[in-house]
Amino acid sequence: MGKNLPIGISSFVEIRSEPYYYVDKTHFVEKLASGGKYYFLSRPRRFGKSLFVDTLKQAFLGRKELFQGLYLEKNWDWSIRYPVIHIDFGGGEVKSAEALEKWILQQLEEHQNLYDITCKWKDDYHACFRELILKLSQKYASKVVVLVDEYDKPILDCIEDRETAKAVRDVLKNFYSVLKPLDAQLKFVFLTGVSKFSKVSLFSGLNQLRDITLSKEYSTICGYTQKELEKVFGEELQDKDLELIKCWYNGYSWLGEPVYNPFDVLLYLKERQFHPYWFETGTPSFLIKLLVEKKFYIPQLSELMASERLLGSFDVDFIEPENLLFQTGYLTIKGVEEIPTGYLYYLSYPNKEVRVSLNNYIVDYLTRKGPESARLTLKLTRALREGRVSAFGEVLKALFSGIPYEWYRSNEIAGYEGYYASVVYSFLEGAGFEVIPEDYTSLGRIDLTIIFEERCFIVEFKVVEMEGESPKAIEQLKEKGYHEKYRGKFKELYLLGFDFSKDTKNIVSFHWEKVT
Structure with a gap:
């Protein structure tokens, strides 16, 4: 079966030429093939999805020589080979439904040339895909393997243009609908991408597709333990x-x-x-625009809760920050709790790279300060090491100054305390400070707790209507006594009160006191 299958060059071959740098994940290939038929996997970009898809491809093509010394070498039936249709949407950029149709037809034509098959439906991607599967199955007297890499990228390429994204989604939905009626001709189907679109929107006809994105047994299929x-x-x-x-x-x-x-x-x-x-390697501009559009409270990123339904309901018409943050890899699962309606997931930054880089990107977007924010970071760090707490006021006022008024007009988010807390939080997280947002105490909630070396700063934000009002933030801190939670735990303990003006869009009052 499949003895005369053509073989092409692959990235897997290139990786195997340096086995020292190859982490053996081939046991997952055997596990998938023996445990089911239709699979879907979502992982962030640059996580090894394409390499794993290519590993599947070479296994089903029967290229035993590539698996020497790996788990699969002695745990796979190498006497059987299967024709493989490998569709890869990762190598280009789609800007219209018409462009996607041409791209699909181009890849189908390449498979026809590879397997020396001619399809009569040359201008109909749906009919051509169906015909290709049927003719491959007939020619090789074998079932067919279908692998789709970056299945969702054509949609994500134009996600900011909702109407175009919907049209592209409909093309893909029609394309994937070919698979269900051909179950008898299919050996194995595996689709992978960054986002997890709801089955209703993209796979309505493929209800047997098993989603292994949050399957514990496949949790390490990509990435290194x-x-x-x-x-x-x-x-x-x-x-x-x-x-x-x-x-x-x-x-x-x-x-x-x-x-x-x-x-x-x-x-x-x-x-x-x-x-x-x-x-x-990526620019989260659409994500940041969505956070601003939703008036998302940025400090929540360090400890966010999301339902099972929310994490699995991504679509062009339903895009929520929690879902997008998780699927794109800027947040990850730190804990899970079973509730009567399913599961509740606790999300946070995966590591220092993401925490610092994402917050630097956010603060640059929210303030339009660019490289200047890095200089302000250095200034604040030096000042605190010298014991100059007043630098908080100077640096943060400079951070907010100079923001184009047009930016406020177009976003309309500067009238609430969450915006100012979000800017300060992202600035400090990006600077590498330890920041605890919405820090709960027995007496109430601290807006931000900042820990720097042996000093602890308790921060309160207030938005006032006009300049000249009496300071509110510092008075609330003293009245509530939030600092009692940290008394005696640090060498120095401070209260920082910031009052922001809706009118001037900046700090109009900064007061601080050292707790004795």
Whole structure:
């Protein structure tokens, strides 16, 4: 069966040429193939999805020589080969439904050439896909394997244009609908991408598709576990601080063991310095615009709750920040709780790279300060080390000054305390400070608690109607006694009160006191 299948060059071949850097995930190939038929997996970009899809491809093509020394070498039936249709939407950018149709037809034509098959439906992607599967099954007297990589990228390419995104979604829905009626001709189907679109919107006809995104048994299918990191890269890590590497690049979790971002690990080992390698490969502009549009309280990012339904209900017509933050890898699961209606997930930053980089991006977007915010970070850090607490007022006032008035007019979010708290929070998180938002005490809730070396700062924000009003923030701090929670736990304890004006869009009153 399938003895005369054509074979192409692949990224898997290139990776296997350097086995020292290959983490063996092939046991998942056998587990998937023996346990089911239709699968879907969502993971953030640059997490090894494409490599795993290619590993599946080479296994089903029967290329045993590529798996020497790996788990699959002795745990796979190499006497059987299957024709594989591998559709990859990751290599281009789609701007219209028409462009997507052409791209699909182009990939189907490449498969026809590869397998020496001619489809009569050359201008109908739906009919051509169906015909290709049927003819492959007939020619090789075999069932067919279908692998789709970056299944959702055409939609995400135009997500800011909702009407175009809907049209592209409809093309993909029609394309994937080919699969269900051809169950008898299919051996294995695997789709992967970044986002998890609801089955109703994209896979309404493929109800047998098993979503393994939050399956504990497949939680480490992409990324490196601690054991894998130390085993495969042990020699390279001999003189490295493993705890610091873990702090920077580990922490991603899908209800199982936390994993490292593989893209970060490989570049760190090459460059020998800590850097936000993964973060810089993408620009979360749409995400930040959505946060602003929803008036999202940015400090919530450090501890966010989301229902099972919310995490699995992404669609063009229903995009919520919690869902997008999780699926794109800016937040990950830190805990889960069973409730009567399902599960409640606790989300937070996976690691230092994401926490610092995302907040720097947010503060630059919210203030339009750009490189100046980095200089302000340095100024504040130096001042605090010298004991000059008054620098908080100077630096934060400079942070808010100069923001274009037009920005406020177009966003209309500067009239509530959450905006100012969000800017300050992101600025301090991006600077590497330890920040606790909405810090609960027996006496009430602290807006922000900031810990810097041996000093603790209790912060309150208030928005006043006009300049010249009596300070409200510092008075509330003294009245409520929030600082009692931290009395005696730090070398120095301070109260910081910030009053912001709706009119001037800046700090009009800053007062601080040292608790004795």
